Amino acid sequence: MQTHRSTHLCHSIMLSALMIAVTGILFLAGCQKGDEQQAKSEVTTIQLKGSDTLVNVAQAWAEAYKKVAPTVDVEVSGGGSGVGIAALVKGTIDIASASRNIKPQEMETAKRNTGKDTKDFTVGYDALAVYVHKDNPLNEISIDQLAAIFAEGGTVTKWSQMGVTIPGVSDDEIVRISRQSSSGTYEFFREHVLNKQDFKLGSRDMNGSKEVVELISNTKTAIGYSGMGYATPSVKMLCISPKPGEPACPPTIENTLTKKYALARSLHLYTLGDPEGAVKQYIDWILSVPGQKILEENGYVPADVAKPAN
Amino acid sequence: MNDTADSTLKNTLPQRQFLSIAMENLLELIIRLSGISAIIFVLAIFFFVFREALPIFFSDHFDLAKFLFNTQWYPTSEVNVRYGTFALTFGSISVTFLAMIIAVPFGLGSAIFISEFCGPKMKESLKIIIELLAAIPSVVWGFIGLTVMSRIIVSLTGAPVGVNLLNGGLILALMSVPIIVSISEDALKAVPDSYREAALALGATKWQIIYRVLLPSAKNGLLAAVLLGIGRAVGETMAVLMATGHAVQIPHGPLDSVRTLTANIAAELGEASAGSDHYHVLFLTGILLFIITFAVNLTADLVIRGIRRK
Numbered sequence: 017m018q019t020h021r022s023t024h025l026c027h028s029i030m031l032s033a034l035m036i037a038v039t040g041i042l043f044l045a046g047c048q049k050g051d052e053q054q055a056k057s058e059v060t061t062i063q064l065k066g067s068d069t070l071v072n073v074a075q076a077w078a079e080a081y082k083k084v085a086p087t088v089d090v091e092v093s094g095g096g097s098g099v100g101i102a103a104l105v106k107g108t109i110d111i112a113s114a115s116r117n118i119k120p121q122e123m124e125t126a127k128r129n130t131g132k133d134t135k136d137f138t139v140g141y142d143a144l145a146v147y148v149h150k151d152n153p154l155n156e157i158s159i160d161q162l163a164a165i166f167a168e169g170g171t172v173t174k175w176s177q178m179g180v181t182i183p184g185v186s187d188d189e190i191v192r193i194s195r196q197s198s199s200g201t202y203e204f205f206r207e208h209v210l211n212k213q214d215f216k217l218g219s220r221d222m223n224g225s226k227e228v229v230e231l232i233s234n235t236k237t238a239i240g241y242s243g244m245g246y247a248t249p250s251v252k253m254l255c256i257s258p259k260p261g262e263p264a265c266p267p268t269i270e271n272t273l274t275k276k277y278a279l280a281r282s283l284h285l286y287t288l289g290d291p292e293g294a295v296k297q298y299i300d301w302i303l304s305v306p307g308q309k310i311l312e313e314n315g316y317v318p319a320d321v322a323k324p325a326n
Numbered sequence: 327m328n329d330t331a332d333s334t335l336k337n338t339l340p341q342r343q344f345l346s347i348a349m350e351n352l353l354e355l356i357i358r359l360s361g362i363s364a365i366i367f368v369l370a371i372f373f374f375v376f377r378e379a380l381p382i383f384f385s386d387h388f389d390l391a392k393f394l395f396n397t398q399w400y401p402t403s404e405v406n407v408r409y410g411t412f413a414l415t416f417g418s419i420s421v422t423f424l425a426m427i428i429a430v431p432f433g434l435g436s437a438i439f440i441s442e443f444c445g446p447k448m449k450e451s452l453k454i455i456i457e458l459l460a461a462i463p464s465v466v467w468g469f470i471g472l473t474v475m476s477r478i479i480v481s482l483t484g485a486p487v488g489v490n491l492l493n494g495g496l497i498l499a500l501m502s503v504p505i506i507v508s509i510s511e512d513a514l515k516a517v518p519d520s521y522r523e524a525a526l527a528l529g530a531t532k533w534q535i536i537y538r539v540l541l542p543s544a545k546n547g548l549l550a551a552v553l554l555g556i557g558r559a560v561g562e563t564m565a566v567l568m569a570t571g572h573a574v575q576i577p578h579g580p581l582d583s584v585r586t587l588t589a590n591i592a593a594e595l596g597e598a599s600a601g602s603d604h605y606h607v608l609f610l611t612g613i614l615l616f617i618i619t620f621a622v623n624l625t626a627d628l629v630i631r632g633i634r635r636k
Contacts, residue, residue, distance in 0.1 A: 098597035105599070125599065191486045196572070197402045198597030212404045217397070217413070218575035220487060220583050223567075223593065234477070237486050 066100020097200025115200035143267035193240030245315025424495030433506030460504035471569030513547020
């Protein structure tokens with residue numbers, strides 16, 4: 017009886033001791049976290065989110081900027097231009113990157129949510145390239161033909177309709193590679209190629225610019241669109257003519273700047289209100305020579321820096 | 327000596343009881359709370375999901391019959407917004423169905439082998455390895471589907487694209503096999519040895535024992551195993567997002583790409599601005615998904631009850 021009671025007591029004591037220990041550990045952990053936060057408060061964090069087209073450049077900017085200003089930490093994430101702008105109008109990030117223009121409706125939402133206007137910085141230009149597999153004999157395509165392939169109700173579904181036979185494949189079906197609907201590239205293509213009509217259902221909708229090019233390089237019968245910075249040796253960029261019969265031109269830097277290439281577009285950063293402090297310095301640095309050089313190295317066309325962006 | 331011991335005992339007795347009673351009540355309260363918490367969480371999730379989905383019923387673009395039976399999913403269209411989820415529902419069901427065709431025979435066969443045929447050493451190592459299979463994160467499965475499996479499928483079948491229904495089905499089958507194996511193995515183990523002994527004494531062969539005695543008496547557990555496997559397959563998101571090709575269409579064969587309800591929610595919820603029709607429709611899709619899994623569980627329950635009554 018006595019031993020039974022004493023073990024019971026023992027258990028109670030052990031339990032209490034355990035609880036005290038756990039509380040102590042939690043308390044200590046809390047203290048440590050506090051210390052860390054204090055140390056971190058000297059580092060300014062800039063949150064940048066949005067365009068998958070720009071995500072590689074944004075990452076390169078963030079890394080290079082770490083050397084310029086070690087106390088500024090830029091956190092970069094992708095998801096699509098729509099995702100970035102949606103986060104900006106909610107006020108959860110500092111900068112949204114986008115490969116399309118912000119819509120009036122989104123600007124209104126931002127004003128309503130945060131009381132601030134969105135501010136637009138054009139940081140560079142990109143040509144939206146149309147890719148096919150390198151074995152595909154097709155070299156040029158017109159905007160109307162692209163629409164016939166991609167748009168809802170478009171009649172072209174087979175390569176033979178384009179007068180093309182792809183060597184080494186028996187399959188004639190055109191495999192359409194598209195993007196998820198949060199992508200700025202998707203919306204740009206819809207606006208400028210499909211004339212705001214909808215896409216034909218059944219396209220493979222990839223989650224990134226790079227995935228599109230990768231899938232095309234594995235699929236001989238594929239056609240898809242992505243930023244020109246993502247070209248690899250196993251895919252081919254098509255020359256594009258604005259109308260059938262008009263001369264087609266390849267997506268090059270000159271053709272993008274002179275707007276001869278039909279699918280040239282501008283790349284943007286958006287902030288809420290006029291940027292201040294670290295965010296302003298960061299955007300100024302991006303628009304300066306070193307930042308623009310990084311953009312160029314990633315395969316895009318630099319913005320005209322002589323003209324002040326704001 | 328004895329007296330002092332008695333007196334200390336008397337002194338500590340009420341205190342000790344108080345401590346242990348308090349401790350016991352406290353622990354009981356904690357356990358009771360954790361028991362009820364499941365109900366609270368489920369109700370809170372219901373409430374939240376229904377509240378977020380409800381406004382869509384008052385939208386002009388929405389029609390419940392079209393939502394369920396139309397195959398056109400154009401949530402971000404600028405000319406004609408359409409919310410038809412039939413292709414997505416069909417995608418979810420077809421991927422699950424294909425996965426079960428592969429996983430059920432393999433899972434049950436492997437469970438029978440583990441519980442009836444192999445030696446104790448083999449049994450232990452097999453069980454550990456199968457548990458390891460269950461521990462692989464779904465994004466890793468998706469990765470395997472996207473890179474390894476898609477190439478194998480292209481080279482074996484000549485399909486234009488490797489990310490398709492077959493790929494998703496295979497990946498989901500591999501993911502649900504461990505669940506099916508471990509639960510059906512438990513069910514087979516629960517069959518009393520006297521059944522096996524009696525069957526042996528009647529001169530039954532090993533196959534006859536399994537087919538005539540073990541499978542009928544472990545029926546409930548085996549069914550539960552299969553249905554849990556289905557539950558896992560329907561609800562899986564990341565792996566199918568990566569492996570199925572993400573194309574909105576009714577597949578004509580196992581080599582066509584599909585999109586599932588879960589993958590669609592994962593890909594689009596990030597961009598849908600809170601409060602928009604698109605956002606509410608995605609929550610309604612979540613309810614649809616919930617109704618499907620609820621129906622699966624309910625049938626399982628009814629079938630098991632039906633078996634029990636016999």
